[in-house]
Amino acid sequence: MKIVVCIKQVPDTKGGVKFNPDGTLDRAAMMTIMNPDDKAGLEAALRLKDQYGAEVTVITMGLPKAEDVLREAIAMGADKGILVTDRVLGGADTWATSQTLAGAIRNLEYDLIITGRQAIDGDTAQVGPQISEHLNIPVISYAQDIKIEGDSVIVERQYDDRYHVLKAKMPCLVTALAELNEPRYMTPGGIFDACKAEITVWGRANLVDVEDSNLGLKGSPTQIAKASDKVRKGAGEKVTLDTAESVDYIIGKLKEKHVI
Amino acid sequence: MDFTLKKEHEMARTLFREFAEKEVKPLAIEVDETEEFPRATVEKMAKAGFMGIPIPKEYGGQGCDILTYAICVEELSKVCGTTGVIVSAHTSLCCDPILTFGTEEQKQKYLPDLASGKKIGAFGLTEPGAGTDAQGQQTKAVLDGDEWVINGSKIFITNGKEADVYVIFAVTGMVEKRGKMIKEISAFIVEKGTPGFTFGTKEKKMGIRGSSTYELIFTDCRIPKENMLGQQGKGFGIAMHTLDGGRIGIAAQALGIGEGALERTIEYVKERKQFGRAIGAFQNTQFQLADMATKAQAAQFMVYKAACTKDQYTKDHKTSYNVEAAMAKLYAAEMAMEVTTKAVQLHGGYGYTREYEVERMMRDAKITEIYEGTSEVQRMVISAALLK
Numbered sequence: 001m002k003i004v005v006c007i008k009q010v011p012d013t014k015g016g017v018k019f020n021p022d023g024t025l026d027r028a029a030m031m032t033i034m035n036p037d038d039k040a041g042l043e044a045a046l047r048l049k050d051q052y053g054a055e056v057t058v059i060t061m062g063l064p065k066a067e068d069v070l071r072e073a074i075a076m077g078a079d080k081g082i083l084v085t086d087r088v089l090g091g092a093d094t095w096a097t098s099q100t101l102a103g104a105i106r107n108l109e110y111d112l113i114i115t116g117r118q119a120i121d122g123d124t125a126q127v128g129p130q131i132s133e134h135l136n137i138p139v140i141s142y143a144q145d146i147k148i149e150g151d152s153v154i155v156e157r158q159y160d161d162r163y164h165v166l167k168a169k170m171p172c173l174v175t176a177l178a179e180l181n182e183p184r185y186m187t188p189g190g191i192f193d194a195c196k197a198e199i200t201v202w203g204r205a206n207l208v209d210v211e212d213s214n215l216g217l218k219g220s221p222t223q224i225a226k227a228s229d230k231v232r233k234g235a236g237e238k239v240t241l242d243t244a245e246s247v248d249y250i251i252g253k254l255k256e257k258h259v260i
Numbered sequence: 261m262d263f264t265l266k267k268e269h270e271m272a273r274t275l276f277r278e279f280a281e282k283e284v285k286p287l288a289i290e291v292d293e294t295e296e297f298p299r300a301t302v303e304k305m306a307k308a309g310f311m312g313i314p315i316p317k318e319y320g321g322q323g324c325d326i327l328t329y330a331i332c333v334e335e336l337s338k339v340c341g342t343t344g345v346i347v348s349a350h351t352s353l354c355c356d357p358i359l360t361f362g363t364e365e366q367k368q369k370y371l372p373d374l375a376s377g378k379k380i381g382a383f384g385l386t387e388p389g390a391g392t393d394a395q396g397q398q399t400k401a402v403l404d405g406d407e408w409v410i411n412g413s414k415i416f417i418t419n420g421k422e423a424d425v426y427v428i429f430a431v432t433g434m435v436e437k438r439g440k441m442i443k444e445i446s447a448f449i450v451e452k453g454t455p456g457f458t459f460g461t462k463e464k465k466m467g468i469r470g471s472s473t474y475e476l477i478f479t480d481c482r483i484p485k486e487n488m489l490g491q492q493g494k495g496f497g498i499a500m501h502t503l504d505g506g507r508i509g510i511a512a513q514a515l516g517i518g519e520g521a522l523e524r525t526i527e528y529v530k531e532r533k534q535f536g537r538a539i540g541a542f543q544n545t546q547f548q549l550a551d552m553a554t555k556a557q558a559a560q561f562m563v564y565k566a567a568c569t570k571d572q573y574t575k576d577h578k579t580s581y582n583v584e585a586a587m588a589k590l591y592a593a594e595m596a597m598e599v600t601t602k603a604v605q606l607h608g609g610y611g612y613t614r615e616y617e618v619e620r621m622m623r624d625a626k627i628t629e630i631y632e633g634t635s636e637v638q639r640m641v642i643s644a645a646l647l648k
Contacts, residue, residue, distance in 0.1 A: 071267075071271070072271070075271065075275075184308075185275060185278070185279055185308045186271070186275045187308060187309035187322060188272050188275070188309050188310070188313050188322040188324045188328055188332070189309055189317065189321070189322030189323050189324060190309075191268050191271045191272050191275065191324075192268050192322070192323060192324050192328075194268075194271070195266075195267050195268040195271070
């Protein structure tokens with residue numbers, strides 16, 4: 001089995017988010033880490049490798065220093081790393097990013113593509129599903145469990161209060177949640193090997209079936225006007241009532257909040 | 261001369277620091293209070309490959325260098341001196357002599373389980389009457405057919421009851437040296453569970469209280485003849501060579517304890533207010549911190565230099581590292597004691613309570629001036645090299 005895992009080097013938001021005066025992220029002032037959802041996706045791929053045997057390729061789009069995150073993935077147990085970097089790819093939004101990654105992945109053989117649900121620096125959750133659209137393969141998002149059965153993947157897709165079990169024929173794409181697993185540590189020996197490993201570097205010329213108009217800042221329909229720290233979603237409220245009472249309760253709440 | 265670490269060492273530090281913060285730090289106070297060996301942490305370290313860092317891959321290790329191992333012990337010791345010494349004693353005092361002096365069969369038999377952390381290693385040299393004076397050894401080994409029969413006891417053994425494989429030293433005869441009859445000392449590998457090998461008292465210690473420090477007792481303990489480590493009569497040299505390497509581990513432990521106390525103190529002086537200001541705003545505090553940081557930095561350079569020198573020895577089997585190791589241990593241990601004492605002072609009354617970690621760190625620091633050669637022994641080693 002061949003698994004491709006898309007990972008992203010992101011600023012570590014644990015110590016707080018720092019912004020430039022123009023409202024964009026001050027990336028230089030923040031430490032970088034592997035995006036947590038992507039790390040869970042990588043761990044899921046490595047567990048499938050442990051269990052079924054697989055070749056795990058990690059791919060990232062970013063600045064040349066994003067190579068570090070590929071080496072970290074190799075130190076955890078990934079087999080190969082591919083860095084997609086080119087000036088013309090800079091300033092990409094989710095559309096241009098997914099076009100770029102899909103263009104790169106078209107060079108690879110794969111049964112399964114795993115991406116993180118979303119990156120902590122953008123929180124869009126769009127790139128994974130968009131890649132699947134570009135590649136014309138099924139997507140199962142928000143995976144909290146991934147299993148392989150024959151030529152299919154069986155995924156538990158998480159919702160706020162339940163999960164769905166979905167089965168899809170491979171090749172397909174799965175987006176992983178950080179809660180999916182506890183990612184393993186790198187090993188010291190893995191680090192030494194990773195530092196010696198050759199990282200494949202691809203530029204614009206290596207992207208297959210992608211128009212220039214879909215790449216980089218020029219190919220990005222969305223522009224960031226202003227970024228701000230995330231406001232956490234509340235835990236919500238759960239009530240146990242029969243159907244009629246539930247309707248009354250919801251109507252009451254909506255009136256209370258002047259929604260209706 | 262380049263003082264920057266290579267990429268692999270920086271990445272390894274990130275790994276060790278993350279592990280220490282996440283897995284070790286939350287348990288440090290409990291380990292000290294309960295004096296219980298942190299078995300679960302050791303299992304996690306084993307899984308992460310920390311128990312075989314400088315062991316070659318062919319023997320199941322990580323195939324890294326001594327510098328990486330020293331950084332591991334440093335980062336663990338920043339948050340827990342006990343955890344640091346468990347790795348240090350296991351790696352430097354048991355794995356290293358088997359790797360350096362063992363036969364191919366011994367290496368194949370013992371190193372894979374030690375390097376994977378499936379088994380833990382320990383080292384038994386010290387006796388009630390033989391610490392710094394290794395010639396005071398009373399433990400004897402007598403060859404009986406195909407077996408060595410060991411009688412005697414060893415004290416203050418780190419990883420004592422928790423270990424599975426022990427490198428033990430015993431007198432195997434008398435030899436003439438420069439007209440004097442002296443004890444011939446040999447090294448052996450003894451496995452836990454060997455009949456006649458039991459444990460005595462558990463030491464109640466001032467610091468590193470979670471490390472398992474026990475007396476080992478050998479009563480007609482029979483081990484196979486092939487478990488002699490190195491040649492008969494070469495035990496003293498094996499012990500000294502092993503301790504030269506061990507001192508790098510203890511120097512790294514001392515370094516970590518000092519750095520850990522400095523980190524805690526920097527956090528504390530920013531928050532603690534007296535006379536309406538954070539105490540970090542007072543020049544006395546600033547100067548104390550400056551001295552602490554300068555000495556910790558100097559110690560780090562010395563520890564890394566010693567580690568790199570031993571790495572050179574690993575490559576050429578010629579480069580001597582005993583003086584570098586002795587200097588690193590001497591300086592780092594005295595730095596740790598000084599820095600932790602100042603850290604407690606800067607914490608004031610709170611620093612004297614167990615609620616604040618600097619109290620434990622000061623107790624943990626003291627042993628680094630004593631074990632694997634006291635500071636006085638390090639001065640002997642250094643001055644002997646100067647005057648030879």
